[in-house]
Amino acid sequence: MRGRTWLGAALVLGAQLRALWLAAAVEVHTAKEVVAVNGTNQRLKCTFSSSSPVSQQLSVSWNFQPEDLSSHEPVFYYLKEPYKPPSGRFKERVTWDGNIERNDVSIMIWNLQPSDNGTFTCQVTNWPDVYGTIGEVRLRVVQKVNFSEIHFLAVAIGSASVLMIIVVTAVIICRQRRRRARDKRPEVADTER
Numbered sequence: 001m002r003g004r005t006w007l008g009a010a011l012v013l014g015a016q017l018r019a020l021w022l023a024a025a026v027e028v029h030t031a032k033e034v035v036a037v038n039g040t041n042q043r044l045k046c047t048f049s050s051s052s053p054v055s056q057q058l059s060v061s062w063n064f065q066p067e068d069l070s071s072h073e074p075v076f077y078y079l080k081e082p083y084k085p086p087s088g089r090f091k092e093r094v095t096w097d098g099n100i101e102r103n104d105v106s107i108m109i110w111n112l113q114p115s116d117n118g119t120f121t122c123q124v125t126n127w128p129d130v131y132g133t134i135g136e137v138r139l140r141v142v143q144k145v146n147f148s149e150i151h152f153l154a155v156a157i158g159s160a161s162v163l164m165i166i167v168v169t170a171v172i173i174c175r176q177r178r179r180r181a182r183d184k185r186p187e188v189a190d191t192e193r
Helices: 002-023 149-192
Strands: 027-030 033-037 042-044 046-049 059-066 073-079 094-096 107-109 118-125 135-142
Parallel strands (some): 033 135
Antiparallel strands (some): 094 107
């Protein structure tokens, strides 16, 4: 009977360890949305955590889904070293900007264009953690505006500050004149006597 108890406990423990092994997976972390100005460069940050140490088989793949939901496009691939795309819209416009030792697998997109609007996905596999979350970053490329809301707010605050300084200065000048006028009245009364 004791042998069966040990056997049962070993089976239960084995099943739990297997479940924990399957639960251990790579977690990928990205910003949900990034807004950038047309013609500028933008770093798409992607970091990961893994229950296993970083292995030589660690691979990273970045893909792009345009807003019009046309087919996915490969953007970048990493396996022991970075591999730029040989063709496509990101050829010569994407560079590796990560640091594997710091669990950073970010990329830099150069000369953003409105056609770059869409969702970028970042997927990391780190053997034996081959399953896990996929990070998604929605990129919005906006046109550069000459007079933004921040500029408007700055002008409004600046104008209000200048107006307040003028009002305070006028009040101080008026008080000084009244005080001088009040001080002169007794002198005039004294000279008349």
